[in-house]
Amino acid sequence: MTGTWLPPGEYIKTIAQATSYACLYFTDTAGRPVQLRATRAVETWQWPGGNMDPGESPWECAVRECREETGMAFEGEPRLLGTHFIRHRGEAWPANHIGFIFDGGALTDEQIAAFVLDPAEHTEVQVRSLEEWRAIMAPAGFDRLREIDAARRAGTVSYLER
Incomplete structure (x- = not known):
């Protein structure tokens, strides 16, 4: 350490x-995971969510993205189930990517049927058992699903980290 403090804007660089x-x-x-099929990669299944906007907290982002992607105004309390760290991938994504996965709870069949998907983002919603999800998901996506489901069940x- 040189003993010289940089202004925040320079230090962040x-x-x-x-x-x-x-x-x-x-x-x-019944405890079966609910996921949405992505439009840009039809083999990808996701939870309602997305990238944070400037000035937005992780919780605010999760609630906003849920409303945008499903039409549901989520009113639960923030309960973190997991954090997800993805190391930068060179030119494909030149920065680390950090995720915050919150517990949305259990939805009734009626609540799930009432989802209004944003067609620019998702084409369908499905509910399956973990074993059924394993059969159709890429291993990395399924590993994340399995870990988050286990965290929720265990409290x-x-x-x-990927």
Whole structure:
């Protein structure tokens, strides 16, 4: 350490940069995960969520994205299920990516049927058992689903790194 303090704007340029996302994890009343099929990569299944806007907290982002992507105004309390760290991927994504996954609770069949998907983002909603999800998801996506589901069942918080 040189003993010289940099102004915040200069110091920030010297440390790792990251983008961030937040989402809500839902199940149906039988405990089966609810996921949305992405439009840009039809093999990708996701939870309602997305990248944080400037000045937005992870919780605010999760609630906003849920409303935008499903039409549902979520009114629950913030309960973190996990954080997800994805190391930068070179030119494909030149910054680290950090996610915050919150517990959205259990939804009734009627609540799930009332989802109004944003067609620019998702094409369908499905409810499946973990074993059914395993059969159709990429391993990395399924590992995240399995870990978050386990954290919720155990009442703990999971740290995921990919």
